[in-house]
Amino acid sequence: MSTTTLLVIAKEPVPGRVKTRLTPPFTPAEAxxxxxxxxxxxxxxxxxxPARRRVLVLEGRPGPWLPPGFEVLPQCAGSLDLRLAAAFGACSGPALLIGMDTPQVxxxxxDVDWSAYGAWFGPAVDGGFWALGLAVPDPALLRGVPMSVPETGAVQYERxxxxxxxxxxxxxxxxxxTAGDARLVAAEAPAGAFAARLADLTRPVLR
Structure with missing residues (x-):
């Protein structure tokens, strides 16, 4: 049986509050x-x-998109490094955290193996990271890491x-x-809900 807590840090998908870099070409509602x-x-x-716990660390309120089997914890206030640190602080035992920006996962x-590793790191194309796992969660490993900059991943890995x-x-x-990212990611996971939604939004309207 898995000992891992899987954490997803996310925002409620409210127009104007999520994926603002997709507008334009998409409207806030489409984003x-x-x-x-x-x-x-x-x-x-x-x-x-496989997981011992599945936890959604959420800014906002859960909606019909939330499947059963998840605990929901509110995000704390503060910068992203503090919010990620707090998410790990709510865990005992191994924990792997991801965001909502990689639907191709x-x-x-x-399903990571903790037998030989104290941490797991998933780098992102933009220089950040999409996954971070800690066998012994230590919030101090995240506090003060500059987020959403090209060196985020390098600084976190060095920590x-x-x-x-x-x-x-x-x-x-x-x-x-960005819209370019959306097209590339949808191509990587063509059977997913994200690819289907993108196809619906970009399908030419027949007149």
């Missing part, structure tokens, strides 16, 4: 629809992966190395930030 689809794919992958990627943690590397994944 929120894409965010909801990405979140649904992410939660489906987490639901299918699979259950297999989330793990400096703490003496043997760190396993997960594959590099692309976050959905």
């Amino acid at each position: 929120a629809a894409l965010a909801e689809a990405a979140l649904a794919d992410t939660l489906a992958a987490v639901a299918a992966a 699979t259950p297999e990627l989330l 793990l190395r400096a703490a003496g943690l043997r760190t396993g590397r997960l594959p590099v994944l692309r976050d959905v930030d």
Whole structure:
């Protein structure tokens, strides 16, 4: 039986509050629809992966997109590094955290082996990271890491190395930030809800 707590940190997909870099070309409502689809794919992958606990760390309120089997914790106030740190602080035992921006994630990627590693790290194409796992959750490993900048991933990985943690590397994944990202990610996971929603929004209207 898995000992891992799987954490998903996410925002409620409300127009104007999520995926604002998708507007334009998409409207705020369309960007929120894409965010909801990405979140649904992410939660489906987490639901299918082995885990001791599945926790959604949410800014906002849960909606019909939330499948059964998840605990919901509110995000704390403050910058992203503090919110990620608090998410790990709510865990005992191994924990792996991901966001809602990689709908191409699979259950297999989330089934990590802790026997030889004290941490797991999933780098993102943009220089950040899409996954971070800690065998012994320590919020101090995240506090003060600059977020949403090109060096985020490098700084976070160095924190793990400096703490003496043997760190396993997960594959590099692309976050959905721009319309170009959306097209590339949908092509990687064509059977998902995100790809279907993107296709609906970009299908030419027949007149």
